[in-house]
Amino acid sequence: MNRPRIAVIGAGISGLAAANTLQEAGAYVTVIEKSRGLGGRVATRRIGDLAVDHGAQNIKPGKSPLSVVMTNQLSAKDLVEIKKPVCLWSEDGGVHEPDDAHNQSPKYSYYNGINTLARLLASQLQGLGGSVVLNATIHHFTVNNATVEIFDINDLSLGEYQGVVVSAPLPQAADIIANSAPFTPYPLQMLDRVRSLRQIEYRSCISVMLGYYNAPMSPDYYALLAQDKAADLQWLAFESSKGSGHCKGTHDVLIAQMGTRFSKYCYLEEDAITASRVVTELQSMVGPSFQSPDWYQVKRWRYSQPIGMVHFEEANPAGNEGNLLVCGDGLRPNGGKIHEAYLSGVDAGDRGAALWL
Ligand SMILES: Cc1cc2nc3c(=O)[nH]c(=O)nc-3n(C[C@H](O)[C@H](O)[C@H](O)COP(=O)(O)OP(=O)(O)OC[C@H]3O[C@@H](n4cnc5c(N)ncnc54)[C@H](O)[C@@H]3O)c2cc1C
Numbered sequence: 448m449n450r451p452r453i454a455v456i457g458a459g460i461s462g463l464a465a466a467n468t469l470q471e472a473g474a475y476v477t478v479i480e481k482s483r484g485l486g487g488r489v490a491t492r493r494i495g496d497l498a499v500d501h502g503a504q505n506i507k508p509g510k511s512p513l514s515v516v517m518t519n520q521l522s523a524k525d526l527v528e529i530k531k532p533v534c535l536w537s538e539d540g541g542v543h544e545p546d547d548a549h550n551q552s553p554k555y556s557y558y559n560g561i562n563t564l565a566r567l568l569a570s571q572l573q574g575l576g577g578s579v580v581l582n583a584t585i586h587h588f589t590v591n592n593a594t595v596e597i598f599d600i601n602d603l604s605l606g607e608y609q610g611v612v613v614s615a616p617l618p619q620a621a622d623i624i625a626n627s628a629p630f631t632p633y634p635l636q637m638l639d640r641v642r643s644l645r646q647i648e649y650r651s652c653i654s655v656m657l658g659y660y661n662a663p664m665s666p667d668y669y670a671l672l673a674q675d676k677a678a679d680l681q682w683l684a685f686e687s688s689k690g691s692g693h694c695k696g697t698h699d700v701l702i703a704q705m706g707t708r709f710s711k712y713c714y715l716e717e718d719a720i721t722a723s724r725v726v727t728e729l730q731s732m733v734g735p736s737f738q739s740p741d742w743y744q745v746k747r748w749r750y751s752q753p754i755g756m757v758h759f760e761e762a763n764p765a766g767n768e769g770n771l772l773v774c775g776d777g778l779r780p781n782g783g784k785i786h787e788a789y790l791s792g793v794d795a796g797d798r799g800a801a802l803w804l
Pocket residue numbers: 456457458459460461462479480481482485486487488489501502503504505506507583584585586614615616619623652654704748750751752774775776777782783784785786788
């Protein structure tokens with residue numbers, strides 16, 4: 448029997464979860480990703496011999512299915528539990544007792560960076576016979592006689608498939624579907640789906656990495672979270688607190704993640720200006736000894752976390768799926784979390800298996 452060929456657009460955690468679910472169910476899956484690496488917002492930058500997590504900070508799977516996958520199904524060799532607590536920080540009172548919401552369930556990263564999770568999921572897929580294509584940005588697809596043909600931004604065909612799962616953040620998924628609508632037998636239904644996906648926005652987030660060759664201190668907490676949700680500096684983490692693969696010797700990296708207002712207004716600013724603003728901000732949290740980083744890098748996340756959600760059934764209406772499914776963290780309650788993105792991918796994979804296999 449011929450195995451149906453399925454394309455998954457996006458190699459973030461939801462796309463890789465959908466791909467593995469479909470591949471395990473008997474499809475032949477190709478994941479197509481626009482970046483040169485895996486993981487999407489679960490991102491690690493290599494800086495010298497350091498692994499720096501500049502997107503998602505830690506994985507807190509709780510009792511979700513991702514917890515079992517991480518500990519029993521994938522290799523747990525490099526999994527690192529972050530033992531130090533997250534503390535609350537307020538402008539008047541400084542550092543407070545550990546924040547229960549952030550410390551009651553275990554939080555993890557990996558020795559070589561958080562995107563190891565994506566690399567392990569991709570290896571699992573490849574081990575089952577699936578494949579991953581990097582550096583290919585999808586612009587649209589066409590549907591003819593139940594066959595989907597996928598095209599990149601240079602109008603190059605990336606092959607024909609029986610089904611496609613779009614796992615990009617919902618605004619980007621909506622763009623791909625809107626571009627495709629005229630090339631399908633059901634343009635109006637496609638545009639209805641675009642309208643559903645556009646119901647929610649994502650907040651943007653500026654993430655600044657600051658390196659100190661001789662870090663002034665290694666605190667007994669892992670990160671500080673601003674108590675004031677409107678503060679410019681929302682999150683400040685010490686990479687050395689995660690596990691030794693993240694930092695070597697006295698070299699430490701601070702990750703500053705900025706609030707919605709700051710990220711919006713400084714989004715187009717030059718890196719040097721943004722970094723100097725952040726250095727000024729963080730002194731109120733950790734003091735003047737951190738005022739002279741040896742290096743910095745700035746990452747701007749246009750789509751950081753969804754504000755609200757679109758129900759899975761609304762994004763993937765029964766009887767109206769055509770050859771298309773959508774998944775991602777914007778389709779989950781409490782979205783904007785890795786384990787929720789994973790669940791959304793499994794949902795799409797299960798639905799795809801029922802439709803296409
Ligand atoms: C700064 C920041 C901090 C965060 N902190 C945490 C945290 O501490 N803990 C936590 O659980 N979650 C955190 N999150 C949220 C978490 O990272 C996301 O919820 C989760 O990774 C989303 O996964 P996804 O697969 O739905 O989307 P993504 O990871 O965005 O994956 C989508 C993929 O699709 C690709 N793509 C998009 N368009 C195209 C196209 N046209 N063609 C091909 N490929 C395309 C993208 O490149 C990307 O790789 C954070 C996110 C950010 C940005």
